[in-house]
Amino acid sequence: MKEVKADINSSTEEKFKEAARIVFTKKGYAAAKTRDIAEEAGLNLALLNYYFRSKEKLFEIVMAENLQKLFAFLAPILNDTSTTLDQKVDNITEKYIDMLSANPNLPLFVLSEIRTNPERFAKTIQLDSYVMKSHFMQQIAGKKKGMNPVQFLISFMGMLIFPFIIRPVFQTSGAFKEEAFAQLIEDRKKLVPHWMKLILE
Amino acid sequence: MKEVKADINSSTEEKFKEAARIVFTKKGYAAAKTRDIAEEAGLNLALLNYYFRSKEKLFEIVMAENLQKLFAFLAPILNDTSTTLDQKVDNITEKYIDMLSANPNLPLFVLSEIRTNPERFAKTIQLDSYVMKSHFMQQIAGKKKGMNPVQFLISFMGMLIFPFIIRPVFQTSGAFKEEAFAQLIEDRKKLVPHWMKLILE
DNA sequence: GTCTATAGAGGGATAGAC
DNA sequence: GTCTATCCCTCTATAGAC
Numbered sequence: 001m002k003e004v005k006a007d008i009n010s011s012t013e014e015k016f017k018e019a020a021r022i023v024f025t026k027k028g029y030a031a032a033k034t035r036d037i038a039e040e041a042g043l044n045l046a047l048l049n050y051y052f053r054s055k056e057k058l059f060e061i062v063m064a065e066n067l068q069k070l071f072a073f074l075a076p077i078l079n080d081t082s083t084t085l086d087q088k089v090d091n092i093t094e095k096y097i098d099m100l101s102a103n104p105n106l107p108l109f110v111l112s113e114i115r116t117n118p119e120r121f122a123k124t125i126q127l128d129s130y131v132m133k134s135h136f137m138q139q140i141a142g143k144k145k146g147m148n149p150v151q152f153l154i155s156f157m158g159m160l161i162f163p164f165i166i167r168p169v170f171q172t173s174g175a176f177k178e179e180a181f182a183q184l185i186e187d188r189k190k191l192v193p194h195w196m197k198l199i200l201e
Numbered sequence: 202m203k204e205v206k207a208d209i210n211s212s213t214e215e216k217f218k219e220a221a222r223i224v225f226t227k228k229g230y231a232a233a234k235t236r237d238i239a240e241e242a243g244l245n246l247a248l249l250n251y252y253f254r255s256k257e258k259l260f261e262i263v264m265a266e267n268l269q270k271l272f273a274f275l276a277p278i279l280n281d282t283s284t285t286l287d288q289k290v291d292n293i294t295e296k297y298i299d300m301l302s303a304n305p306n307l308p309l310f311v312l313s314e315i316r317t318n319p320e321r322f323a324k325t326i327q328l329d330s331y332v333m334k335s336h337f338m339q340q341i342a343g344k345k346k347g348m349n350p351v352q353f354l355i356s357f358m359g360m361l362i363f364p365f366i367i368r369p370v371f372q373t374s375g376a377f378k379e380e381a382f383a384q385l386i387e388d389r390k391k392l393v394p395h396w397m398k399l400i401l402e
Numbered sequence: 403g404t405c406t407a408t409a410g411a412g413g414g415a416t417a418g419a420c
Numbered sequence: 421g422t423c424t425a426t427c428c429c430t431c432t433a434t435a436g437a438c
Contacts, residue, residue: 055431
């Protein structure tokens with residue numbers, strides 16, 4: 001079914017996946033045409049179906065990797081019983097901002113697709129075990145008695161993710177240059193942990 | 202859902218616009234079919250083109266009203282020179298959460314469409330005059346010398362908007378019931394202003 | 403494995419009767 | 421103003437040559 005080539009990253013299959021990442025992320029599933037993807041990959045349209053059978057299948061593969069990027073590496077941090085709450089906040093902030101800086105369009109793309117087609121994700125996302133009942137959440141509950149830990153979680157995630165979501169607005173309105181935005185993001189590595197600790201005190 | 206008097210709200214044109222709001226918001230521009238909209242409106246497909254000439258035109262009308270809802274009522278609050286910074290924070294929080302509760306899918310829909318087609322919005326959004334240089338931003342700059350007011354603005358907006366954006370994730374993952382989410386949102390009317398004032402101290 | 407050509411369905415838009 | 425029928429282009433997917 002699949003021929004193993006010398007260089008994985010330049011294989012036909014990988015070219016399609018990379019092109020699909022770009023086109024899907026830019027336009028969304030419905031507006032992305034298989035022709036766009038083939039052109040972006042510099043390859044023939046028929047080959048796309050030869051390798052992936054359908055647009056839908058290719059999308060599922062790309063999206064699975066995106067979800068992996070967004071959620072997977074959080075689990076071990078959230079459930080590390082050897083770190084304090086403050087250390088977790090520092091750690092997550094640093095790692096998440098770096099990851100999002102490398103993939104700035106990921107959050108809005110993933111969230112858009114979940115919104116327009118929730119059924120597709122119903123089985124994929126398992127917040128309950130890894131996040132909602134994590135050591136991290138228990139630490140929050142222990143630290144600040146009156147507070148609902150979910151409130152803190154949503155606020156913290158929002159502090160990290162929202163700037164990337166709102167970026168297109170600043171960009172198209174001309175209110176912000178690319179470099180100014182990058183600097184603003186970088187500054188948040190210090191600001192966000194500081195603020196979140198204020199909230200927890 | 203909308204049960205107002207005869208004339209305007211039950212006119213054919215208004216039925217299409219209401220149906221378009223629903224279908225566009227649910228599926229996004231590209232995935233929404235004009236046939237879906239006509240069916241949702243309980244009207245004939247040909248009539249859609251008779252009234253709006255094209256799918257694109259109908260979308261522009263609906264989106265203009267959405268942008269109005271999202272941004273317009275902020276301007277007078279942000280530029281009210283008779284209120285303190287704290288009052289503005291309270292005021293915006295209350296009004297914005299109410300508006301978003303009534304239109305929970307609005308933010309993600311609008312942001313998705315801006316992302317997939319930024320050109321369409323380049324002229325529409327004028328952050329500069331009404332927001333970036335507002336009395337609100339000047340008050341922040343005056344209150345907390347070292348801080349970039351934009352950092353505060355993004356964080357504040359994120360605190361208000363992000364829960365609505367992330368909701369589909371909690372919903373599809375089954376981690377949250379509808380009522381639990383509504384309560385969580387309601388609680389934020391108190392929490393968010395409290396937190397934002399901590400950050401400003 | 404890679405190509406050209408095309409089948410076949412979907413969907414935006416219009417003609418024309420009433 | 422509202423309908424039915426239909427045009428016609430676009431897009432996914434496949435057949436079949438090489």
